[in-house]
Amino acid sequence: MTSPATTSPPSGRARLAPALxxxxxxxxxxxxxxxxxxxxxVLGFAALYAIFVTxxxxxxxxxxxxxxxxxxxxxxxxYTSAVLTTAYNWPVFAAMPLGIGAAALLxxxxxxxxxxxxxxxxxxxxxxxxxxxxxxxxxxxxxxxGYTGIAAIPPLGAFGRELPNERAQLAAxxxxxxxxxxxxxxxxHSRLGHALAAIAGSExxxxxxxxxxxxxxxxxxVVAAVYAAFAGSMFAHFVGFVSxxxxxxxxxxLGFTMLYVGGIGTVYGPLVGALIISLxxxxxxxxxxxxxxxxxxxxxxxxxxxxxxxxxxxxxxTRRGAAPDAAAAATAGTSRGDAGAAx
Amino acid sequence: xxxxxxxxxxxxxxxxxxxxxVSCAIAPGTISAIIGPNGAGKTTLFNLISGFQKPVAGxxxxxxxxxxxxxxxRIAARGLVRTFQLVQLFPDLTAAQNVEAGxxxxxxxxxxxxxxxxxxxxxxxxxxxxxxRELLAFVGLQARADLPAxxxxxxQQRLLEVARALAAAPRLLLLDExxxxxxxxxxxxxxxxxxxxxxxxxxxxxxEHDMSLVMxxxxxxxxxxxxxxxxxxxxxxxxxxPAVLEAYLGGVDLAAGGGSAHA
Ligand SMILES: Nc1ncnc2c1ncn2[C@@H]1O[C@H](COP(=O)(O)OP(=O)(O)OP(=O)(O)O)[C@@H](O)[C@H]1O
Ligand SMILES: [Mg+2]
Numbered sequence: 001m002t003s004p005a006t007t008s009p010p011s012g013r014a015r016l017a018p019a020l021x022x023x024x025x026x027x028x029x030x031x032x033x034x035x036x037x038x039x040x041x042v043l044g045f046a047a048l049y050a051i052f053v054t055x056x057x058x059x060x061x062x063x064x065x066x067x068x069x070x071x072x073x074x075x076x077x078x079y080t081s082a083v084l085t086t087a088y089n090w091p092v093f094a095a096m097p098l099g100i101g102a103a104a105l106l107x108x109x110x111x112x113x114x115x116x117x118x119x120x121x122x123x124x125x126x127x128x129x130x131x132x133x134x135x136x137x138x139x140x141x142x143x144x145x146g147y148t149g150i151a152a153i154p155p156l157g158a159f160g161r162e163l164p165n166e167r168a169q170l171a172a173x174x175x176x177x178x179x180x181x182x183x184x185x186x187x188x189h190s191r192l193g194h195a196l197a198a199i200a201g202s203e204x205x206x207x208x209x210x211x212x213x214x215x216x217x218x219x220x221x222v223v224a225a226v227y228a229a230f231a232g233s234m235f236a237h238f239v240g241f242v243s244x245x246x247x248x249x250x251x252x253x254l255g256f257t258m259l260y261v262g263g264i265g266t267v268y269g270p271l272v273g274a275l276i277i278s279l280x281x282x283x284x285x286x287x288x289x290x291x292x293x294x295x296x297x298x299x300x301x302x303x304x305x306x307x308x309x310x311x312x313x314x315x316x317x318t319r320r321g322a323a324p325d326a327a328a329a330a331t332a333g334t335s336r337g338d339a340g341a342a343x
Numbered sequence: 344x345x346x347x348x349x350x351x352x353x354x355x356x357x358x359x360x361x362x363x364x365v366s367c368a369i370a371p372g373t374i375s376a377i378i379g380p381n382g383a384g385k386t387t388l389f390n391l392i393s394g395f396q397k398p399v400a401g402x403x404x405x406x407x408x409x410x411x412x413x414x415x416x417r418i419a420a421r422g423l424v425r426t427f428q429l430v431q432l433f434p435d436l437t438a439a440q441n442v443e444a445g446x447x448x449x450x451x452x453x454x455x456x457x458x459x460x461x462x463x464x465x466x467x468x469x470x471x472x473x474x475x476r477e478l479l480a481f482v483g484l485q486a487r488a489d490l491p492a493x494x495x496x497x498x499q500q501r502l503l504e505v506a507r508a509l510a511a512a513p514r515l516l517l518l519d520e521x522x523x524x525x526x527x528x529x530x531x532x533x534x535x536x537x538x539x540x541x542x543x544x545x546x547x548x549x550x551e552h553d554m555s556l557v558m559x560x561x562x563x564x565x566x567x568x569x570x571x572x573x574x575x576x577x578x579x580x581x582x583x584x585p586a587v588l589e590a591y592l593g594g595v596d597l598a599a600g601g602g603s604a605h606a
Pocket of ligand 2: 386428
């Protein structure tokens with residue numbers, strides 16, 4: 001084993017790519033604050049979805065599991081906020097924790113039995129869950145107003161004062177997003193995060209190393225549900241309206257798209273994905289009837305050229321400089337043994 | 344007093360008896376080996392010992408505790424850690440991160456420790472990183488620490504799996520064909536690593552087809568054939584055993600073992 005391959009410190013170029021991304025994002029947000037109007041709404045949606053997808057990423061990216069039912073938890077967060085603040089005049093910051101707590105309890109109740117079983121029982125259970133919760137939102141109209149939905153939900157605020165305008169609301173959403181990403185990053189870089197990464201890599205190996213796989217999957221599922229309910233509740237207050245359609249299957253599809261476009265398993269992928277996917281339809285608005293087509297084509301191009309998500313592009317750029325090094329290291333030392341020899 | 348004792352353990356798959364009332368005892372501080380032809384039931388026996396499968400009959404006692412049918416992660420927490428015949432690395436992680444993830448049992452921090460990033464949580468992370476470097480150096484992979492696990496050669500991946508298993512602080516290490524796919528140089532390195540592992544106070548039980556390796560490192564050998572234990576003893580005893588010669592007739596020449604791994 002010769003030529004030790006030490007990882008070189010990130011080159012200037014490697015630091016440039018993420019820096020440019022951050023600068024572009026910051027410029028866009030700054031412009032929105034100055035210009036106001038529709039862009040504020042679009043960025044608000046992007047922030048809401050970025051929170052939702054960060055939770056999805058926690059379960060799917062970090063832990064390697066699948067859930068099709070995160071919209072159910074968003075619905076519970078959103079409807080709890082909507083009903084308690086409109087019909088019962090609860091303050092926003094009392095309704096929100098209750099909705100999040102309810103979602104966490106439901107995630108525990110569903111995850112506990114299904115995550116113990118091997119196979120895709122949870123994925124199936126979550127698919128059903130999304131549909132059931134939506135059906136409840138439709139049928140339980142005495143509380144949820146059925147298809148009509150609940151309107152005039154008070155905007156974000158505290159201590160009896162509401163945030164004065166959409167820009168202030170956007171600032172609150174961005175702060176919430178920063179908190180959500182900070183929490184995800186902390187959890188990822190911890191003993192817990194390492195255990196989740198082990199489960200994503202190989203459940204058998206994780207078990208053999210003493211990791212209680214069912215327990216950690218359950219924790220990840222509950223954390224993802226908390227994120228979804230938080231996003232759902234923030235949505236209700238930002239938009240002022242909830243209905244069964246708002247938390248429908250399209251929310252799942254959109255969440256998956258953002259996760260994969262942005263980069264599954266990375267801390268900032270959900271941000272990138274949520275921003276790009278929220279802006280894409282606006283970008284193609286000029287194409288009118290071709291809007292959907294152009295949107296679809298753009299998605300396909302992204303997934304072909306960045307199959308691991310846009311967040312991986314920065315890494316790809318970094319690796320281009322280091323690639324010969326890594327390749328040399330892999331082939332240096334001993335040659336590859338015949339893996340099949342003994343079988 | 345044996346560290347591990349297997350008492351009449353049996354496993355069936357439909358009509359097939361993969362492990363047929365096997366008994367044996369492993370003394371602490373030794374390297375023992377399980378050998379036998381393909382399909383003899385060696386890996387199944389490992390699955391039973393490590394809790395991945397529950398035996399239909401028999402008892403497994405580790406360090407004085409009955410661990411029969413216990414969940415794998417609980418058995419690992421007691422100090423019995425296994426590797427896999429088909430390497431099971433965490434492919435998206437670097438070599439060092441693989442070993443760090445293997446340090447799970449050395450720490451205790453959960454959700455709150457991670458969120459608050461308490462002093463003890465920070466110390467655990469730093470300790471895991473240090474342990475990973477130390478164990479990678481121990482198996483000779485220090486120069487590969489920051490490469491993705493998948494960029495390692497097959498032989499290096501096997502060594503990485505051993506390092507990661509050691510991260511779980513085992514007292515008994517089960518290795519399923521650690522030399523499979525290794526060339527002579529790598530096998531020689533593995534043999535020396537196995538001796539060093541025992542010197543660290545870890546008892547080793549390995550499944551191996553490479554007879555020269557087995558004869559070189561193992562002090563006791565258990566021979567399985569069609570799920571049954573057909574022989575047990577020192578390498579010399581096993582090599583002379585007529586039942587073993589019968590089972591291997593036309594297969595591996597046991598007598599050719601011994602010193603050839605020094606080549
Ligand atoms: N999960 C299972 N279901 C059904 N049959 C199985 C299962 N696992 C193992 N077997 C069978 O049990 C027998 C013993 O298999 P095992 O993998 O333990 O053999 P082995 O001694 O490890 O062989 P090898 O040297 O090829 O690895 C084989 O006939 C195998 O086909
Ligand atoms: Mg086997």
